Amino acid sequence: MKEILAQLGIKDHNNGTSTGNEWLPSNGGVLESFSPVNGQPIATVQTTDAAAYAQVVATAQQAFLQWRTIPAPKRGEIVRQMGDALRTHKTALGKLVSYEMGKSLQEGYGEVQEMIDICDFAVGLSRQLYGLTMHSERPLHRMYEQWHPLGVVGIISAFNFPVAVWSWNSALAWVCGNVCIWKPSEKTPLCAIAVQNIISEVFKNNHVPEGVCCLVQGGRELGEQLAADERVALVSATGSTRMGKAVAQSVAARLGRSLLELGGNNAIIISEHADLGIALPGCVFGAVGTAGQRCTTTRRLIIHESVYEAFKAKLVKAYGQLRIGDPLNEHNHVGPLIDKDAVQNYLTAIDQCKQQGGRFAVEGGVLEGAGYESGCYVKPCIAEVDSQLPVVQHETFAPILYLLKYKTIDEAINLQNSVPQGLSSSIMTLNLREAEQFLSYAGSDCGIANVNIGTSGAEIGGAFGGEKETGGGRESGSEAWKAYMRRQTNTINYSTQLPLAQGIKFDL
Template sequence: MLTLHDPADVRQIAATYETHTPADVTAACERAAGGAELWGRTPGPRRAAVLHAAAALLEQRADAIAADITREEGKLVADARAETLRAAAVLRFHAGEAERTHGEAGDAGDPGTLAYTRRRPLGVVALVTPWNFPIAIPAWKLAPALAAGNAVVLKPSTRAPGGALALVAALRDAGLPEGVVEVVIGGADVGTTLADDARVAALSFTGSNAVGDAVRERVQARGARFQGELGGNNPLVVLADADPARAAAIAVSGAFGAAGQKCTATRRVIVEQRLYEPLLAAMVAEVDRLKTGPGLDAASHVPPLVDKEAQSEVLEAIEQALGAGAEAVAGGRAPDGELQHGAFVLPTVLAQAGPGMTVVDDEVFGPVCAVLPVGGVDEAIEQANATPYGLSASIVTNDLRGAFRFVERIDAGMVHVNRPTPGADPHMPFGGVKGSAGSGYREQGRAALEFFSQSQTVYVQHDLP
């Protein structure tokens, strides 16, 4: 039995779930193999109808799902509701993809012969999803997998599986046939059994680099496909011509939204020296307006971290930075009073930060932002690229030439200009480069279908003798 505690007050139990064994995983893969036969033969427009109907159910249930997500994962209830509606939008986008014909047609080299291509499902695919977007990330993996005609075995994070279960419930209530989506909940033994099952033709993973690299090795060793969305250490570059108040608003939004628990959250602010002190002051003023509190409190801006373990990891990284010479000009600790019973960390801005600090060199998954001064745009880009990751990056400037120099030279899969580092649309590809990319496959948008399907070329001789 899995017992989860409310991140806003760990004295309270938020939810309990039955867990699964490796034998349960094997049985789930067997049922999915049967489901793949039926779903793979289902015409695209009928698959689309199920996705559209499930989206409508998510929209109807958004308030209840959001409240459950907040109690379990901790995020602001408004964010949880927006995430649920985003999941519905993802289902609708891929319903449209299921209705469209994908392929090419033309004359073959031989007379009287038509050549064309079509996309075919892979069969059974596995999805391993994280806790920080407990319904949106399962949706943006499940929707293209189902649109392409696959059956799915889904393993959500044990830290917050409720959103994934709500999504699957909507799909089943919308008419998804039995066996097309199976859910397994458990730890590493469940994950490795799923990765090793020969019926799983592909596995899509979102999570840490250490776990993702291990899963990739297992999956690819037996010739199956792997898709990975891994870590990020996302930079926001601020040039000297930027308005410090606007730049601060962008930085604070990107760093502290969802308590920094986004793979695309702003981790480092790299600012030209002339604007360093004005930007720091503006960021502190922005942070002073933020209220740290429970996700169910409509007045809160910064919710708790997912659990006490996550809180300890973030506070340890802050302490390491302070010991190495950084200065906390905002936050830098857990709050006192009633909030001490939750997994809270005050939004933290670190000045005098530099290499050798975990908050600069690695991904710290919480409300922590390191601010680093540089001499100019070239040094800023060099510092922004000085990381093994390459997920998202942003620049704040009024200089069009500087902005496009940044776009051309930054090592990131997603680039924003005068916007925070988080943010992605369902119809656009999502993914990183370098250590942020577990493979060459992108998520979201039409690109998502490439991972979950394979191309088949067909020749038909119609001019028979």
């Protein structure tokens, strides 16, 4: 790992504050990053103090005045070069993501590939920031809409996708003409420093103004400061519902904009008409991928009573074949949870489920012994629940899967929609009517609804996000770019008269 860290410019002790091309000194506290793979310290990071934060924001404001004047296709060309730089460093960065966060190596590589893909998407978008033209009710007038950049965009990212979700925001924000300030999770600070080192070279080579891509490091207090800062036009925050509500209140108090991607309590409906061979891998990966630490993790299976026992048996057999261990070993399926606090939350949820009447088809627990010294490796487990127990209403960021029975498709959809969160959902069925009902206005209330695929694995071409306590934000593809811009309606009078609205006349 030392060789990988060196390739990415990671030292034993690192400055954590950057204005893009320059690392700033700071007297903030020291943040130590530990790997959940083995519990060993990786490196330390100097967090951002008040003076360094002030310099970052002032530099970003000044950079925006220049960056917005660069034509969007030219901005896109710079983002294209960023994608190429990420391709060059994909292996090293993917390994660091796996080691610092704990996800499998394949998922680490996949996360960097998402960064590359969004850069490619943003390049095309840079030539498609379209507005509308409209017919005016007044003669010899023309109306149209155009989109302008907002200014400084603050990005607060979570530990589970330490680099990809930041890129979803930043790549689009940049081609739209904004500048960015990134506050990564304090649990994965080194991934952010590595990315900053990679992209800063691209900006230097293109003589981009200092301050277009900024980085600050710290904990909750720094996130609160970013959310409350009136100079930050948009705050995009990914994390828990609790965190998102605090950000939303702070930003709304100053009439700023927020883009929230929060908790998920995602379900897959297994119909009596499902192809169980397709359903099984989708459910297993959805439930145990990233050790259950995805916002799109499958947390509930709503299974038709006629196939319940057969599908449960398939799940139990599949769970018995899972390999849990070092995520850098490509033969392992499941890595560790991020830290001991996550392990305790997992154990607490299991205890609550048992106290509320849940029955475990696959028991959970913490793994011990050789290879599990960090204390962060847990067993993916499966609980059968008779109804919507209180514990099922909450998102536990760990590999706990709840099984529920249903009789009718209406009952299944009601169960799917009965939780406060509304991110991702799926139905496994070969019945066209069921599929269409699930996707209709009377179906899933989530921002993402799939047929015959799982709840995880969203593509960057579609807008990503959810409803209810998931926050309502949309990132990545489709028209998500509009969140990073302000709409302006324009009317041009090319006549020799000035007709007034509503037929009003002045005798002047």
